[in-house]
Every structure is written in structure tokens, then in C-alpha cells.
Amino acid sequence: MRLPISISQESREPIYHQIEMQIKSLIIGQHLQPGDVLPSIRALASDLSCSVITTRRAYQNLENEGYIKTIQGKGTFVRAIGTDKQQELKEMVIADLIVQAIERGFQLGCSEEELRAIFEKVLRETRTESEKR
Numbered sequence: 001m002r003l004p005i006s007i008s009q010e011s012r013e014p015i016y017h018q019i020e021m022q023i024k025s026l027i028i029g030q031h032l033q034p035g036d037v038l039p040s041i042r043a044l045a046s047d048l049s050c051s052v053i054t055t056r057r058a059y060q061n062l063e064n065e066g067y068i069k070t071i072q073g074k075g076t077f078v079r080a081i082g083t084d085k086q087q088e089l090k091e092m093v094i095a096d097l098i099v100q101a102i103e104r105g106f107q108l109g110c111s112e113e114e115l116r117a118i119f120e121k122v123l124r125e126t127r128t129e130s131e132k133r
Helices: 015-028 041-048 052-064 083-107 112-132
Strands: 068-071 075-078
């Protein structure tokens, strides 16, 4: 199975964190279902052209947080997440991304008002694009 994950070498986020966040998003968004088999650490590292150590760290963090389960000799599988937990996790992932955007905006010298205006504009544009599909 090949996961729809892409990593950016230019991102300030460590590669293992990029992998983690994208797998979390796939699980929370139900693109990966409970019981789905994930690629091996080596296969994912090869697909993403990154080190095995990096993918191992992402998988270990995901397992520690209860998103996946590794069964020795069988593989790594997506774990079931309850509806309440899924909503909580969805909010956490989105909040984390919004915090990153806000921090970047402040680094660029944006005011709170400018950030709100940008957020509203992007939200409207994204909604319009989604409705066209």
C-alpha cells in the first residue's frame, strides 16, 4: 500500500513530524480504516526517500499515541478510534496547523486583524473551490 504522503525538505517541521501529521490526518479523516495495513518502515522510507530512522520515529510516536499497532511478523495496522476521540483528534490536528500559521504570521509582522482577514479570505476561497468540485 502506498500512502498519499509528501514531505517537504524546506519545511521547518521535522520530517518525522510531517509523516506523523499526514498519517494522523488520513486516519482521522477515515481515508485509512481500522485494520488497514500500513507500509513497512523500510517501504515507507523508500517511498519518501528518507531514512528508516525517521519513519521508525514517526511510527513509534503514532503507536504511542494509539493511532497504529505493530504486530511482530505481521505488520503495522490502523487502530480503531472512537467517534468522540476522533472529533477531539480532528480538532487537535487542525488547531496545531492553525497555531503554526498564526506563529508564522506573527513572525512576518502580521497583526491579529490581518491574520483574521487572511483566514476569512482563504476560508471563503477554499469553500468556493470545494463547491465547484
